[in-house]
Amino acid sequence: MATNGKGGKRAVVGEGKASASRKTAATGVEPAKGKLGVMVVGLGAVATTMIAGVEAIRRGLAKPIGSLTQMGTIRLGKRTDNKSPLIRDFVPLANLNDIVFTGWDIFEDNVYEAAAHAAVLKPEILSELKPYLETIKPMPAVFDRYYVKRLNGTRVKKGKNKLDLAQQLIDDIRAFKKTVDRVVMIWCGSTEIFMEPTAVHQSIAAFERGLEKSDIAIAPSQIYAYAALKEGVPFANGAPNLTVDLPVMIELSKQNAAPICGKDFKTGQTFMKTVLAPAFKARMIGVSGWFSTNILGNRDGEVLDEPQSFKTKEESKLGSLEYIFQPEIYPDLYKDIYHKIRINYYPPRGDEKEAWDNIDIFGWLGYPMQLKVNFLCRDSILAAPIALDLVLFLDLARRTPELRSLGIQEWLSFYLKSPQTPPGLYPEHDLFIQSMKLKNTLRHIMGADLVTHLGLDYYD
Numbered sequence: 001m002a003t004n005g006k007g008g009k010r011a012v013v014g015e016g017k018a019s020a021s022r023k024t025a026a027t028g029v030e031p032a033k034g035k036l037g038v039m040v041v042g043l044g045a046v047a048t049t050m051i052a053g054v055e056a057i058r059r060g061l062a063k064p065i066g067s068l069t070q071m072g073t074i075r076l077g078k079r080t081d082n083k084s085p086l087i088r089d090f091v092p093l094a095n096l097n098d099i100v101f102t103g104w105d106i107f108e109d110n111v112y113e114a115a116a117h118a119a120v121l122k123p124e125i126l127s128e129l130k131p132y133l134e135t136i137k138p139m140p141a142v143f144d145r146y147y148v149k150r151l152n153g154t155r156v157k158k159g160k161n162k163l164d165l166a167q168q169l170i171d172d173i174r175a176f177k178k179t180v181d182r183v184v185m186i187w188c189g190s191t192e193i194f195m196e197p198t199a200v201h202q203s204i205a206a207f208e209r210g211l212e213k214s215d216i217a218i219a220p221s222q223i224y225a226y227a228a229l230k231e232g233v234p235f236a237n238g239a240p241n242l243t244v245d246l247p248v249m250i251e252l253s254k255q256n257a258a259p260i261c262g263k264d265f266k267t268g269q270t271f272m273k274t275v276l277a278p279a280f281k282a283r284m285i286g287v288s289g290w291f292s293t294n295i296l297g298n299r300d301g302e303v304l305d306e307p308q309s310f311k312t313k314e315e316s317k318l319g320s321l322e323y324i325f326q327p328e329i330y331p332d333l334y335k336d337i338y339h340k341i342r343i344n345y346y347p348p349r350g351d352e353k354e355a356w357d358n359i360d361i362f363g364w365l366g367y368p369m370q371l372k373v374n375f376l377c378r379d380s381i382l383a384a385p386i387a388l389d390l391v392l393f394l395d396l397a398r399r400t401p402e403l404r405s406l407g408i409q410e411w412l413s414f415y416l417k418s419p420q421t422p423p424g425l426y427p428e429h430d431l432f433i434q435s436m437k438l439k440n441t442l443r444h445i446m447g448a449d450l451v452t453h454l455g456l457d458y459y460d
């Protein structure tokens, strides 16, 4: 037995006999009643692919492939119990039919026009969805070119200082709240320049003073996050920006029971890295070098072509290997890894990114080997279901008494290149550990036994 963190006893038998302490119905998780409002910052390739996809699925035109919340199952009890319901039948998630989208962008385009510009989805499906997509028009954004140098839009809010801009976002949130039952915000906006925390980020009071003085260390993404968390709205960050990974945001998140999680959708190359690296480590295979390069030609690629935005992305992508390989514990295997990441803007490819990885590994007696990965992926096709799942799970966290005031939802690391943890705790990047953590969190909040994969009692 282990404790459940609140002093109560909790069975961790998993593969074992049905636990005597298995909880029954009353889990305290509130049902997903009414409409879920989703406020999307940045109506570009990822956002429009998510919105159009949700509408296509609602109309029965497509299947929600890539979405764990929609297609995933969760095993309950022993393997011999044969009980694996859909996740969405096990935990009370918002139904796709109850989602209402709105958003902000610096361009005037409605979601149909923005999706057509992004050119991810085929014109045939977009024209079928056009009447709906045209109804979603962006609200004017909080934007400043200093933080995203390659973009220049006109649909931008004006205010006497950053506090005034935050207040305008809060007004947008409050107006939208009147039309729906619950709200979640997700950043699908561009990658901002590389920034580091300063004194202004250390407390709510310091941040509010900074907003008033329009402190340069406060980027637009932080103003959105502040507005959301202040209003008790959970916030997900799809970009690698310095946004909620700050003391002020953690404080606000806890104070207002508005869950947050890490950042930067884990879609293509890093997704593969966090699958392959744990495999090498599990078999004690050494790695001397990992060279990753990409070409992509969408607007994201154009923004990342600018060195300061690229640095933000680079930092986010670099972290995973260091944490998975733990060179301080395995110096003979991973001490001298040369890890290099390149992203090249190449317009002909549009959203259809191509990534190459050359991995130099070594085995028994130090003999060298190589592995090459060539991933021809579609960036936004991989990101859209992740954005949807994050929205649905953050809404669930907000309705779960045990999760809502924790601030950081580490169990959502599964979706993110840069998982967020409390200070002093290293982030878990291994995709399969992340997957287990996510599913065990769902079992835990629903009062089901955790699955440990021990399984000794099958041999009793």
Ligand SMILES: NC(=O)c1ccc[n+]([C@@H]2O[C@H](COP(=O)([O-])OP(=O)(O)OC[C@H]3O[C@@H](n4cnc5c(N)ncnc54)[C@H](O)[C@@H]3O)[C@@H](O)[C@H]2O)c1
Pocket: 041, 042, 043, 044, 045, 046, 047, 104, 105, 106, 107, 118, 141, 142, 143, 144, 148, 151, 153, 187, 188, 189, 190, 191, 220, 221, 238, 239, 240, 264, 265, 266, 267, 268, 298, 299, 300, 303, 378, 379, 380, 382, 383
């Ligand atoms: N597609 C992927 O696989 C993937 C993976 C990880 C992270 N991301 C990140 O997700 C984000 C979105 O990617 P995308 O391909 O949709 O990019 P995109 O350029 O197509 O869309 C971004 C949109 O955000 C808008 N925007 C920028 N700053 C804004 C602001 N302050 N307020 C409101 N709108 C703003 C832009 O005008 C643009 O329409 C990027 O930061 C990207 O790095 C994408």
